[in-house]
Amino acid sequence: MIRFDNVSMRYPGGHEALSRVSFSLERGEMAFLTGHSGAGKSTLLKLIMLMERASQGQVFVGDQNLNRMAVDQIPFLRRKIGVVFQNHQLLFDRSVFDNIALPLQISGYEKSSIGRRVRAALDKVGLLNKEKLNPILLSTGEQQRIGLARAIVNKPQVLLADEPTGNLDPQLSAEVMGLFHQFNQVGVTVLVASHDLDLISRMPHRCLTLQQGRLADA
Amino acid sequence: MRSSPQQDKPKARGSASTQQPDLKDRGGSYLNHHFETAKVSWQRLMATPLATLMTLMMIAIALSLPGVLYVGLQNVEQLGQRWQGSAQLSVFLADALSEAEGRDLAQQLSDNSQFSQLSYLSKDEALAEFKAYAGFGNALELLKENPLPAVILITPSTDYLLSDDLSNLTQQLLSLDGVDDVRVDMDWVQRLQAMVTLGQRTVLLLGLLLALGVVLVVGNTIRLEIQNRRDEIIVVKLVGGTDSFVRRPFLYTGFWYGIGAGLVAWLLVQLSLWYLGTVVDRLIQLYHSEFQLQGLGLGATLLLMLIAVTLGSGGAWLAVLRHLRAIEPR
Ligand SMILES: Nc1ncnc2c1ncn2[C@@H]1O[C@H](COP(=O)(O)OP(=O)(O)OP(=O)(O)O)[C@@H](O)[C@H]1O
Ligand SMILES: [Mg+2]
Numbered sequence: 398m399i400r401f402d403n404v405s406m407r408y409p410g411g412h413e414a415l416s417r418v419s420f421s422l423e424r425g426e427m428a429f430l431t432g433h434s435g436a437g438k439s440t441l442l443k444l445i446m447l448m449e450r451a452s453q454g455q456v457f458v459g460d461q462n463l464n465r466m467a468v469d470q471i472p473f474l475r476r477k478i479g480v481v482f483q484n485h486q487l488l489f490d491r492s493v494f495d496n497i498a499l500p501l502q503i504s505g506y507e508k509s510s511i512g513r514r515v516r517a518a519l520d521k522v523g524l525l526n527k528e529k530l531n532p533i534l535l536s537t538g539e540q541q542r543i544g545l546a547r548a549i550v551n552k553p554q555v556l557l558a559d560e561p562t563g564n565l566d567p568q569l570s571a572e573v574m575g576l577f578h579q580f581n582q583v584g585v586t587v588l589v590a591s592h593d594l595d596l597i598s599r600m601p602h603r604c605l606t607l608q609q610g611r612l613a614d615a
Numbered sequence: 616m617r618s619s620p621q622q623d624k625p626k627a628r629g630s631a632s633t634q635q636p637d638l639k640d641r642g643g644s645y646l647n648h649h650f651e652t653a654k655v656s657w658q659r660l661m662a663t664p665l666a667t668l669m670t671l672m673m674i675a676i677a678l679s680l681p682g683v684l685y686v687g688l689q690n691v692e693q694l695g696q697r698w699q700g701s702a703q704l705s706v707f708l709a710d711a712l713s714e715a716e717g718r719d720l721a722q723q724l725s726d727n728s729q730f731s732q733l734s735y736l737s738k739d740e741a742l743a744e745f746k747a748y749a750g751f752g753n754a755l756e757l758l759k760e761n762p763l764p765a766v767i768l769i770t771p772s773t774d775y776l777l778s779d780d781l782s783n784l785t786q787q788l789l790s791l792d793g794v795d796d797v798r799v800d801m802d803w804v805q806r807l808q809a810m811v812t813l814g815q816r817t818v819l820l821l822g823l824l825l826a827l828g829v830v831l832v833v834g835n836t837i838r839l840e841i842q843n844r845r846d847e848i849i850v851v852k853l854v855g856g857t858d859s860f861v862r863r864p865f866l867y868t869g870f871w872y873g874i875g876a877g878l879v880a881w882l883l884v885q886l887s888l889w890y891l892g893t894v895v896d897r898l899i900q901l902y903h904s905e906f907q908l909q910g911l912g913l914g915a916t917l918l919l920m921l922i923a924v925t926l927g928s929g930g931a932w933l934a935v936l937r938h939l940r941a942i943e944p945r
Contacts, residue, residue, distance in 0.1 A: 446853070448944050448945065472856060473855065474855075475852075475853065475855035476855035480854075482853075488846060499851065500855060502648070503857075505645060505648065547854070551855075
């Protein structure tokens with residue numbers, strides 16, 4: 398589903414955030430991405446989203462070569478990928494409901510089916526009773542779960558997460574990781590970047606480790 | 616997760632492939648989305664009524680200024696055309712000619728089929744008329760002698776409306792004995808016409824400059840709006856919003872500014888004309904003419920709205936082209 402072929406990524410400043418990274422993630426597989434701060438985890442996820450383009454090598458999502466993807470196709474790639482961001486990226490000018498509804502509105506769903514799907518997503522993350530609140534009123538952990546609800550509301554083929562448990566207490570972290578596991582169980586390809594080695598070791602999934610932009614054999 | 620236990624064991628719901636909204640779901644959804652976006656853009660404008668009103672007034676004033684001038688010129692031109700239809704020749708008679716000789720000459724001329732109307736004014740009659748209409752009565756009292764010549768007023772038949780024919784006629788009349796001078800009111804009409812043309816060019820130029828101003832005002836307003844909604848734009852792009860989806864609300868904002876400013880400008884033009892109308896009425900009475908100041912007709916109103924909407928949307932379009940590209944999620 399996701400394949401990196403000798404990928405290097407150099408930021409305009411000259412810093413090489415990824416060097417010669419190769420790996421592949423099968424359809425329906427789940428894996429963790431770990432590494433020190435600055436090792437290039439977020440950069441790797443950005444390449445999958447085409448928020449950045451590889452300087453060298455090839456990135457594939459499904460059977461699409463992202464290097465060849467035209468700019469006007471990027472939105473349709475992103476609709477296939479749900480992302481939970483490191484800095485949640487919620488909008489504070491609208492309710493929790495409207496935040497989660499955004500991907501559906503963009504894809505052109507009817508109002509009635511938007512309501513149904515948003516509530517289903519909220520129910521999954523256990524925040525059904527917060528739909529009318531402004532996300533700014535929620536705790537950091539709750540905000541992160543709203544971000545997760547938004548990532549899955551469109552039933553994406555691929556789910557990416559950047560430090561989704563960064564601000565959660567251990568129990569909540571475990572529950573959120575459990576959610577990712579659940580989505581993987583129904584066939585979603587999942588890639589989660591995380592520091593939480595302890596938690597990761599307890600999950601039955603592959604772990605990719607980045608060290609200063611290089612993929613280490615675990 | 617904390618909610619219901621059955622969440623822990625989700626039913627395997629077939630594939631996890633991205634579910635594109637099925638056709639039924641999408642049906643009127645595209646139009647619906649346009650409608651929604653237009654509504655939300657409208658509500659945003661209404662949420663800051665004062666700021667919106669100020670921008671609206673700026674645009675409306677810029678639109679109404681050339682509007683008023685244009686309509687004013689249109690009226691003047693119409694007035695000119697009306698007078699052109701009744702060009703008049705004033706044949707001034709030499710002082711040496713007695714009143715009887717003058718009436719004789721008038722009589723001879725009135726047999727001429729070239730004239731549709733003819734009347735003779737003696738020196739005294741001319742003076743009386745002048746006093747009555749021009750309000751110089753008192754000043755003229757001071758003069759010992761009547762300075763005005765006798766005059767034969769001629770309205771040529773409608774065959775003589777072209778200026779070439781008119782000048783031939785003038786030459787003929789001048790060659791008559793006892794005729795001092797011939798004035799054609801047409802001169803004045805032509806001068807008026809030239810001035811109207813000059814005025815129209817000026818209004819056009821002014822209009823173009825102000826249109827540019829409108830585009831810049833809308834463009835700048837939308838630019839600020841784009842900056843204010845930067846976060847939203849980034850998130851929308853991250854979850855798969857196309858460029859046209861991102862653009863749409865801003866274009867609708869420009870569209871609403873156009874509509875709103877067009878309506879206000881229409882109102883401003885009509886109010887100005889109504890105010891000017893009261894002044895013009897008095898002036899017109901002085902010249903005993905039946906003239907009605909024409910306001911903006913249906914065609915001109917539609918044109919004004921079209922221009923307003925085009926400029927509003929155009930300004931928004933420029934701002935969007937220029938500033939949305941720069942906002943990409945990083
Ligand atoms: N836009 C950018 N321009 C230049 N350098 C960048 C940019 N973004 C990231 N970097 C650099 O690239 C390297 C990898 O960054 P990245 O954000 O991928 O790390 P990370 O593994 O996600 O770290 P963290 O765990 O702290 O989130 C870092 O050294 C960072 O300074
Ligand atoms: Mg990171």
